[in-house]
Amino acid sequence: MTPLDLYTLAGVILFAAGIHAALARAHLVWKVLGLNVAGGGIFLVLLAASPRVDPAVADPVPQAMVLTGIVVAVAASALALGLALRVAVRTGQPFLPEDLPADLPEDLLEDLAGDAAADAAANGAGDAAGDAAG
Amino acid sequence: MTSGLDSIHWMTLVVLGPLVASMVALAGTPRTLRLGLALGVGSVLVGVGGLWLTFGGGDPVLRNPLGGWGAPLGIDLRLDGLALVMLTMTALVGAAISLYSTAYFGDISFLPLRDSPAGRGARFFAPLWLLLWSALNGIYLSGDLFNLYVLIEILGLGAAALVTLAVTPKATVAGMRYLLVSLVGSLAFLMGVALLYVVAGTLSLELLAEEGLQGPLPAAALALMTVGMAAKTALFPLHAWLPPAHAAAPAPGSAVLSALVVKGSFYIIVRLWVDVYGVGPGPAVFVLGLLGAGAILWGSILALRQRSLKRLVAYSTVAQLGYLFVMFPLLVSGDGGGWNVDAWTGGFYHALSHGVAKAAMFLAAGSMSYAVARDDLSAISGIAHRLPMTFLAFGLGGLSLAGIPPSGGFVAKWLLLRAALADGGWGWALLLTLGGLLTLAYVLMVLRYAIDRTDPPTTFRPVPRRMEWTAMGLALLSVLLGFRAVEITELLAGALP
Numbered sequence: 001m002t003p004l005d006l007y008t009l010a011g012v013i014l015f016a017a018g019i020h021a022a023l024a025r026a027h028l029v030w031k032v033l034g035l036n037v038a039g040g041g042i043f044l045v046l047l048a049a050s051p052r053v054d055p056a057v058a059d060p061v062p063q064a065m066v067l068t069g070i071v072v073a074v075a076a077s078a079l080a081l082g083l084a085l086r087v088a089v090r091t092g093q094p095f096l097p098e099d100l101p102a103d104l105p106e107d108l109l110e111d112l113a114g115d116a117a118a119d120a121a122a123n124g125a126g127d128a129a130g131d132a133a134g
Numbered sequence: 135m136t137s138g139l140d141s142i143h144w145m146t147l148v149v150l151g152p153l154v155a156s157m158v159a160l161a162g163t164p165r166t167l168r169l170g171l172a173l174g175v176g177s178v179l180v181g182v183g184g185l186w187l188t189f190g191g192g193d194p195v196l197r198n199p200l201g202g203w204g205a206p207l208g209i210d211l212r213l214d215g216l217a218l219v220m221l222t223m224t225a226l227v228g229a230a231i232s233l234y235s236t237a238y239f240g241d242i243s244f245l246p247l248r249d250s251p252a253g254r255g256a257r258f259f260a261p262l263w264l265l266l267w268s269a270l271n272g273i274y275l276s277g278d279l280f281n282l283y284v285l286i287e288i289l290g291l292g293a294a295a296l297v298t299l300a301v302t303p304k305a306t307v308a309g310m311r312y313l314l315v316s317l318v319g320s321l322a323f324l325m326g327v328a329l330l331y332v333v334a335g336t337l338s339l340e341l342l343a344e345e346g347l348q349g350p351l352p353a354a355a356l357a358l359m360t361v362g363m364a365a366k367t368a369l370f371p372l373h374a375w376l377p378p379a380h381a382a383a384p385a386p387g388s389a390v391l392s393a394l395v396v397k398g399s400f401y402i403i404v405r406l407w408v409d410v411y412g413v414g415p416g417p418a419v420f421v422l423g424l425l426g427a428g429a430i431l432w433g434s435i436l437a438l439r440q441r442s443l444k445r446l447v448a449y450s451t452v453a454q455l456g457y458l459f460v461m462f463p464l465l466v467s468g469d470g471g472g473w474n475v476d477a478w479t480g481g482f483y484h485a486l487s488h489g490v491a492k493a494a495m496f497l498a499a500g501s502m503s504y505a506v507a508r509d510d511l512s513a514i515s516g517i518a519h520r521l522p523m524t525f526l527a528f529g530l531g532g533l534s535l536a537g538i539p540p541s542g543g544f545v546a547k548w549l550l551l552r553a554a555l556a557d558g559g560w561g562w563a564l565l566l567t568l569g570g571l572l573t574l575a576y577v578l579m580v581l582r583y584a585i586d587r588t589d590p591p592t593t594f595r596p597v598p599r600r601m602e603w604t605a606m607g608l609a610l611l612s613v614l615l616g617f618r619a620v621e622i623t624e625l626l627a628g629a630l631p
Binding site for chain 2: 008015018019022023028031035038039041042045046048049059061062065068069072075076079080083084086087090091096097
């Protein structure tokens with residue numbers, strides 16, 4: 001196993017760990033951090049690919065991809081963190097409703113619910129007016 | 135590189151035009167908002183027109199290396215019949231949505247407080263939508279995987295922001311969920327791209343196709359990219375994020391998301407499976423088809439159970455996206471192991487007519503809830519008598535979706551059915567028919583509410599004429615698509631490798 005293989009392997013592990021955190025953790029900041037770790041893992045795989053394609057000279061294409069990828073990741077993280085803050089302010093919880101612990105008060109759950117519970121709540125006039133106001 | 139000199143300007147124009155227009159609109163004064171929309175619509179229409187004039191003449195694919203730097207280092211734009219058809223559909227639907235939005239957000243010479251839903255919508259809809267338009271056009275024209283990643287990420291970020299224009303907790307949560315799904319999806323895609331680069335040392339779709347990708351690593355890459363894009367296309371069972379997100383956006387935003395944005399990630403899946411990998415018959419295409427079948431049935435059943443108009447239309451999107459994936463098992467059933475042309479043209483004809491019809495339906499639904507300031511089905515009771523043109527637009531769009539002749543939806547379903555029956559695929563044929571009936575059921579359910587006079591709405595806000603006729607224009611277009619099918623199907627068939 002060469003050092004490059006180690007990089008690739010570490011990259012894949014980081015990617016898996018990050019995606020796992022993004023899916024399994026409830027807290028929104030955890031999710032955003034998980035996505036960043038996963039992104040880092042991909043960058044590691046790309047950098048390890050750089051000398052592999054042509055052993056004599058490092059290939060600049062993967063490095064360019066990593067640079068662009070970092071820019072995209074910064075933009076995505078900024079938007080995600082900003083939205084997470086809004087979620088926390090507007091719902092009082094830094095979680096998505098489906099990730100909430102089950103012992104929260106009933107009315108709060110109904111308020112926040114995205115899918116099934118919103119159908120059951122049958123569109124209180126309040127948020128429908130918000131949807132429609134133009 | 136033939137005829138590169140002519141077409142490169144048009145290709146650049148349809149991507150850069152809306153991007154520049156988005157920057158103009160971002161300045162946020164009423165004047166720049168109008169200027170931005172005009173600039174975006176104008177540049178795309180001119181660019182697409184130019185592409186129609188330069189396309190054809192023997193060469194089925196136009197390639198343009200930007201700045202003279204070709205693959206593998208540079209950025210290649212490529213145009214084939216499929217890209218041209220998708221660009222055109224997006225341009226027409228986009229122009230109608232842009233017009234609608236100027237009336238929907240009201241008199242934008244006065245921008246109310248920043249955090250009121252109306253104010254934020256009026257202020258940020260145009261720049262976000264123009265950004266999405268640029269990304270979509272770029273996806274259709276892109277010839278390499280990494281550009282696709284960047285563009286799909288722009289598409290995802292812009293789309294999530296569009297959902298949160300309404301400041302309600304519900305919209306914020308829906309937008310957050312959408313953004314997370316979208317980011318996980320595009321990271322999975324990027325990991326696939328990285329693996330492919332390790333294997334093949336190129337990102338160009340055409341060079342990758344020549345590699346004849348085989349073996350476990352390319353297969354893993356395809357799986358990652360497909361799951362990522364399927365999540366962004368809301369393929370069953372990864373669809374749960376779509377209805378709350380699409381329903382929470384302001385009406386023109388819902389139309390953009392449901393009619394256009396989901397097609398971007400679907401288009402990438404098709405490019406990968408058909409152009410790059412050339413995936414033949416086997417369990418993989420069958421699984422995609424089964425998931426599509428699940429989407430058709432489950433999405434339609436849930437649509438029937440909705441009490442909110444916009445959520446009903448959003449669940450209908452989940453169902454209709456299923457047809458696009460049913461295309462895959464039919465596609466590989468051609469003679470002698472080749473592609474089945476009927477499945478291909480039928481699948482994309484469905485993508486086109488769904489784009490047009492769904493935009494018409496969401497715009498019409500938006501006009502209805504605009505009038506009664508509510509969104510539940512019981513509130514639109516009797517609206518057909520107050521807004522006859524909007525009612526008709528919703529109905530025509532819905533009937534086209536259900537595949538009633540003569541309409542674009544009918545041509546699409548008919549081609550898909552022919553593909554299924556040619557191969558003896560009775561199960562698929564039955565599914566297509568059942569899906570059509572379910573669609574008819576939920577469309578008629580809305581129409582029944584709209585005609586019912588027993589409980590007329592208490593409040594009624596007059597709807598600007600422009601909102602009514604833009605929806606009507608799209609609805610008519612979805613019907614007209616049923617009359618001039620030959621040119622479009624020929625273009626589509628020419629794009630099949």
